[in-house]
Amino acid sequence: MSTAIENFVKAIYKNGKRDNNDTKPGNIAKELGISNAAATDMAKKLSAKDLLHYKKYQELKLTDKGTKMALNVVRKHRLWEALLFKLFDLSLHDIHKEAELLEHQTSDLLANKISAYLGHPKFDPHGDPIPNEHGEITTIDTSIALSQAEEGKTYIISRLMSDDKEFFEFCALNELKYSNTVFVSKQFSNNKMTQILVKNNTILLNQDFSSIIYVNETN
Amino acid sequence: MSTAIENFVKAIYKNGKRDNNDTKPGNIAKELGISNAAATDMAKKLSAKDLLHYKKYQELKLTDKGTKMALNVVRKHRLWEALLFKLFDLSLHDIHKEAELLEHQTSDLLANKISAYLGHPKFDPHGDPIPNEHGEITTIDTSIALSQAEEGKTYIISRLMSDDKEFFEFCALNELKYSNTVFVSKQFSNNKMTQILVKNNTILLNQDFSSIIYVNETN
DNA sequence: TAAAATATTTAAGCGAGCTTAAATATTAAT
DNA sequence: ATTAATATTTAAGCTCGCTTAAATATTTTA
Ligand SMILES: [Mn+2]
Ligand SMILES: [Mn+2]
Ligand SMILES: [Mn+2]
Ligand SMILES: [Mn+2]
Numbered sequence A, B: 001m002s003t004a005i006e007n008f009v010k011a012i013y014k015n016g017k018r019d020n021n022d023t024k025p026g027n028i029a030k031e032l033g034i035s036n037a038a039a040t041d042m043a044k045k046l047s048a049k050d051l052l053h054y055k056k057y058q059e060l061k062l063t064d065k066g067t068k069m070a071l072n073v074v075r076k077h078r079l080w081e082a083l084l085f086k087l088f089d090l091s092l093h094d095i096h097k098e099a100e101l102l103e104h105q106t107s108d109l110l111a112n113k114i115s116a117y118l119g120h121p122k123f124d125p126h127g128d129p130i131p132n133e134h135g136e137i138t139t140i141d142t143s144i145a146l147s148q149a150e151e152g153k154t155y156i157i158s159r160l161m162s163d164d165k166e167f168f169e170f171c172a173l174n175e176l177k178y179s180n181t182v183f184v185s186k187q188f189s190n191n192k193m194t195q196i197l198v199k200n201n202t203i204l205l206n207q208d209f210s211s212i213i214y215v216n217e218t219n
Numbered sequence C: 001t002a003a004a005a006t007a008t009t010t011a012a013g014c015g016a017g018c019t020t021a022a023a024t025a026t027t028a029a030t
Numbered sequence D: 001a002t003t004a005a006t007a008t009t010t011a012a013g014c015t016c017g018c019t020t021a022a023a024t025a026t027t028t029t030a
Helices: A003-017 A025-032 A036-048 A064-087 A092-102 A108-117 A165-173 B003-017 B025-032 B036-048 B064-087 B092-105 B108-117 B165-173
Strands: A154-160 A181-188 A193-198 A201-206 A213-217 B154-160 B181-188 B193-198 B201-206 B213-217
Touching (some): A003 A025, A003 A064, A025 A036, A064 A092, A064 A108, A064 B108, A092 A165, A092 B092, A108 B064, A154 A165, B003 B025, B003 B064, B003 B092, B025 B036, B064 B092, B064 B108, B092 B165
Antiparallel strands (some): B154 B181, B181 B193, B193 B201
C-alpha cells in the first residue's frame, strides 16, 4: 500500500485514540495537511479496499484489516524512533520526522530485525507503546494527562503525546522528559491550567500542553 | 526531488561507471524496469530541471547538478547498507533491497549521523566507495575485474558489483566475499571464462560473474 | 548500399493523489 | 424553528509517473 494510504489509516487510528475523537474527513484532512475533498475521496477509495467503513456524513471507522495496517505502520514508526534515539544524537522532533518517512519503506523483516536488536522494546522514546509483530499492544496504559492529575500528588512522566517541534523544545528546556518526576502544585480548573513543580522549577501549563503530557502515579 | 527522479539520475550515474556505457534511454529503462517511452519522457523533464543534457538519439549526460544529486543518493544507499550490515543479520541482497527504498527518505542530517556513528566509513559491505557529505569519492580504485586478472596471480576481493540475489547466493556458497583471497588458475580467453581457486575450491566463472567481481593484487 | 532489425521518439491515455469551486447537508446560534 | 455558520460532498481539473501503439530514426546485416 502507498504512503498516502498508510498515513491515512494511521491518522484515523490515532484520532480514535484521542479524547476528542471526531473522526470525520475534515479532521483527518487537517492532520494530514490535505483538503477536505481529498480526504472524502480517499475515504471512499479505502472503503472499496475494505480498509474502513464509509457512510456519507458519518464518522470513519477502520475495519479490522485497516486497524491491522495502521498498527503495522505505527509499529514501524515507533521502532525507528527507538533505534534512531538509541544510536544517534537527535532531538525527539527530528527523530519523529525521519520516522514519519522511514515507516513506509520498511519491510516486516527489517522491522523485526530492529525490534530484536533493541531487545523487543515495549515503548518508544515518547513513551508510546510499540505494537508487536502481530499488531498487538500488550501493555496496559494506566497513565492520565496532567490536566486530569490530582493537586498535591507526585507523578512520573510516561508519555509526551505530540509531534510538535515547539512542544519538544519547551519540554527540553524544562526537564519534561520520560521518567522524570512532576509534582502537581495546583489545578486552576476555571482557567484550565495546571501548575507543576519539576526539579525545583515552577511551571504553569495551559491545557494545550497539560493534555498531552501523560503521567503515572508514584507508588 | 521524487523517488523516480532520484532513481533515474542514479541509474545514469551507475551506467556511466560501467565498462559498457551506452547511456541511452533504453538501457536506463531496462535498469529501472520501466518502458523506453517513460525513460525518454523523464529524460526530457530532467533536462528542463537542469539535471541532465538531452539531445534526441544521443547519450544522456548528467549535469554537475545531476551528478551531485546522484552521488548524494548513492551516499545514502551505501551508508544504509553499511549500517544495516553492522547492526543486523541480513544478507547482502536483503540489505541492498532495503537501502534501495530508504535512500530516498533520508535527510542529509540523518545520513551524516549514520556516517559518524560508523566512523565515517569509506566503503560499504560490497566494497563500493561511499561518497563524503560533499559528494566526493576520495578513495582511488585500483581494482580490476576477475575477467581482466592475470593467470597464476593471487588477488584479494575488493568489490562485488551487483544487486542480483542469485549472484549473492552464489558468492555466499563459495566464500566469495570482501577481503577474501582468490588465486586465478586459468583464463579461458576464447570462451570468456575464468577459473579460480578459493579456499581450495576450484570454480569456473562465466563472464557475467567474472566481470562483476573486482579484485586487487596482493603486495 | 539497401534492406532488415533494433532503438528512440511521439502520441494518446490511465490511475493516484492532490487542488479549487460549487452544491448540499449538518450543526450551532439566535 | 429559522437562520447562520460550518462541514461534507460532488465536480472538474491538475501533475506525476507510468503504459501501449504507432511513427520515425539509427544501427546492423547481408
Ligand atoms: Mn513519533
Ligand atoms: Mn508517515
Ligand atoms: Mn546496493
Ligand atoms: Mn532507490
